Amino acid sequence: MKIEHLISQIHQKKSFLCVGLDTDLDKIPQHLLKEEDPIFAFNKAIIDATHTYCVAYKPNIAFYEAYGLQGWKSLERTMGYLNEMHPEVFTIADAKRGDIGNTSTRYAKAFFETLNFDSITIAPYMGRDSVEPFLDFENKHVILLALTSNQGAFDFQTKKIGDKELYKEVLEISKTYKNSERLMYVVGATKATYLEGIRKIVPESFLLVPGVGAQGGSLQEVCQYGMTQEVGLLVNSSRGILYASQGLDFADVAANKAKAIQMEMAIELEKLLQKS
Numbered sequence: 001m002k003i004e005h006l007i008s009q010i011h012q013k014k015s016f017l018c019v020g021l022d023t024d025l026d027k028i029p030q031h032l033l034k035e036e037d038p039i040f041a042f043n044k045a046i047i048d049a050t051h052t053y054c055v056a057y058k059p060n061i062a063f064y065e066a067y068g069l070q071g072w073k074s075l076e077r078t079m080g081y082l083n084e085m086h087p088e089v090f091t092i093a094d095a096k097r098g099d100i101g102n103t104s105t106r107y108a109k110a111f112f113e114t115l116n117f118d119s120i121t122i123a124p125y126m127g128r129d130s131v132e133p134f135l136d137f138e139n140k141h142v143i144l145l146a147l148t149s150n151q152g153a154f155d156f157q158t159k160k161i162g163d164k165e166l167y168k169e170v171l172e173i174s175k176t177y178k179n180s181e182r183l184m185y186v187v188g189a190t191k192a193t194y195l196e197g198i199r200k201i202v203p204e205s206f207l208l209v210p211g212v213g214a215q216g217g218s219l220q221e222v223c224q225y226g227m228t229q230e231v232g233l234l235v236n237s238s239r240g241i242l243y244a245s246q247g248l249d250f251a252d253v254a255a256n257k258a259k260a261i262q263m264e265m266a267i268e269l270e271k272l273l274q275k276s
């Protein structure tokens, strides 16, 4: 998907919400377990209920790989459904891959060609030749982990190399990669105040921001420090939407949760329009 298409969706839907499809058989409503493919049945119900309130879906691949071949089939069906029924939504494979070049190319083919995702999350640790193979694909995007939402982010990402923190080096150096205009970055909502500094290095790049909802990050703070003229944000919520109810009404309750976030986003987008 072209970035202009994503931006136009954000303005049309007044939303920059990404719904995380972290589908866990231990948490989905019991009545779905009798379905032939419970993961897909749950995802389809969630997509049908939430697609008007969000612009992106992010299946976290771990939740599918955990169920082996059946999980992978459910992921394929979910992507097939999204591509056919909602081709306007941006899709993110939260896979956190990255390896030596020829291996990265195979990962890229798996997620961009076989599964037809628009983007994939990548760990930057193996450097340029592990990331650039993913950047070879036109209209596909690489979302590089910069400053993650978890506590462990402080183990390495904020440590200084010389006078600069590692996550800032990731941002600076990755801008020199071939096709770097296809890069986006992950920054946790729990690290919202860091966004001001991050925007000095990547003023226009889209940021995928997980960590609102279950992890306690603030949408308003993320917007205050991270929003650009072109919005530049995709804010993810997974458990806060998916598992708000485990009863028969789960999809309606998920829709209400997504709508509540979308309405807060509409206010932030209105503020942006007022400023310009």
Ligand SMILES: O=c1ccn([C@@H]2O[C@H](COP(=O)(O)O)[C@@H](O)[C@H]2O)c(=O)[nH]1
Binding pocket: 020, 022, 060, 094, 147, 148, 149, 150, 186, 187, 188, 210, 211, 212, 213, 214, 215, 236, 237, 238, 239, 240
């Ligand atoms: O820094 C990161 C990077 C990825 N994630 C992923 O996002 C979702 C968050 O789920 P919630 O239920 O909304 O907390 C999940 O798939 C994580 O693996 C992240 O949280 N932080």
